[in-house]
Amino acid sequence: MDALTGESGTNWRNLALAATLISGLALTGCQTSPTAGFANIDPAQGSSENISSLTSVINSDPRNPESYNVRGSAYGRAGKYRDALKDFNTAIQLNPNYYQAYSNRALIQRGLGDQQAALADYNRAIQINPNYDAAYIGRGNLYRKAGRTMDAFNDFQKAIQLDTTDPRAYHNRGLIYQSQGQHKLAIEDFSTAISLAPDAAEPYNGRGLSYLALNQEDNAFADFNTAIRLDKKSAEAWANQALVYERRGDKARAAKSYAEALHLNPKYQPAKDGLARTRTS
Template sequence: MMKSINILFLLLFPLLVYSQKPDPYYSGLAKMEQKRYAEAVDELSGAINADNTQSKVYFNRALCHAELGQYSAAISDLLIAEKLRKYSGSYQLARIYAVTGKSDSAVFYLERHLSSSSRLPESTIKLDPAFNSLEDSPLWKNLWNKEWYSDFEILIAEVKYMIKSRQYIDALNLIDQNLEKYAHHSQLYAARGEILLIQENFSSAATAYSKALTITKTEPEYYIRRATALKKMGKNDEALNDLNKAIRIEPESFNLYLERSWLFNELKMYRQSLEDISFYLELFPEDGRAIYQKGRIYFSQGSYLKALENFNKCLAIDQSKAEYFAARGDTYLKTKTYRSAIRDYGMSLDLKADNPDVYLNKGLARYYLNDKDGACSDWQKAIRYGSVKAHELLNAHCVNTNQDHLSE
């Protein structure tokens, strides 16, 4: 019974999110992502007026103030964030004090950050350009005389460095050597999963992330990465379940709505797919890739006029993407607007000349216009780039001219 209730909630969750206009906090974060910091400040201020108890809202408004060079306002917000949730503003306070020449305060708050369980890796801090002015000071040197990091944190930093350096075998060996000692730490299993994903060992990657999730059930990245592995294995239902969990934990990760929208589409859950993409587009109305995705969803449903409307929109924003022209060409092909399809396929091939599917479909459009020579030429090019279907069409309609006409 409880399992059924949980499933029902996950299915209804999009409705709970989309039944109203995105709240000011979400709108503020979206404006931040678009680097529209002044507008983001306005939205986040609205969120604070509605609820002044959330440290994350003050924190993000502080980041916007800092981007605008409004350091006093940023410090004020970070101090409130720090008061509402201990250590939440300490690192950014250290950065701002450093860039404004207040070394004592910078080191004070950096020491406070290093005392927290959420401290950033040493390499991240030391490579942060905000602290360049402190590097030769006695304050900085004295700060790093203390051992801030545990043996496990040092180990994880080394593993992550190996992964970044593509030393995958060495990283796996180091993980294996320490799994027994640190069996209660999810990060080692997650690091193993990351390497296995890179190596396209999807089943083992999913297993590694599952082990990490038995230890830490509230880390959204583990669900996201396991969902990636599950999708590659064709287990879309399980992948959807993981994305639902990740979004419940971290609903402000907006790209997850794009990912889940397409997964809904693959599962033919079109209403939910459109709800996710529509929510995203309320926040990012000029995002061409999202508009393109919405067009593809409508295309999948057979709603070709709505698909065409969205492909026109994304091409009005960006004409540098071959896939945008190809998608509109496919839509014209479906609606038997063959000359427009040929034109768009040509534009797509100008941008990316090695797409066999575009040559295949361009050939179909030409065939339907009784341009058999042009169709055969396009199918020959499609074969050159690996199309099996084009080979079948060429044999059927180009080798023997007495073949019946191709069925639409």
């Protein structure tokens, strides 16, 4: 989803921003906006009250790079990317070896559409700290969206070899396995992601699709239903549930679920196509 973090062992860890798990397959392919990268953290951390409090901290100690890094994270959660970028720039100016700030700034660069700047920042973070798992995961997401699948796989693999507890590494490696038809390996990775983030809907969507590819329809249906329970606004989950209904010949329920998916995301093509197939006159 790339974590925006403060330095480990500090009082600011609870302000870390985690990036959303990114889906990329035909049916589950979430079309995320930049703000989705900050979706799985308490929105209050991006509130004006919290930002005001962090500004007071900075005013009392304007040479502390960590304070800028934390406020930049809060700005990022609030969708104020230009303000976040300024704070991460200041943090890096104060501490040129602040690898967390480079990785955090990379996420903002991605949100602003500057993929080359994001890549440069991830590379710099890894150069400073070759064991920083969050930077590998962030760079892997960048590579995967650019179609550099093997480079992405290698970065997710590296993060996992570093014993990361970040579910995104497993989820995104699972997506790559899935795209290659290696569904058993994909299911293992999605299951690990679920164990690390049981309240995230996306790994259930991913695992459900691999179960479906292996004709384990009941397992797939259970996963899609869980994804809906966790995120009722997931158009992908509703469309996936509808697909199972459609496979079972229940066009009425399928059409209802496809319609809900389309209500949530009017541009979601799998829902449009599914509703056209199942809607009765």
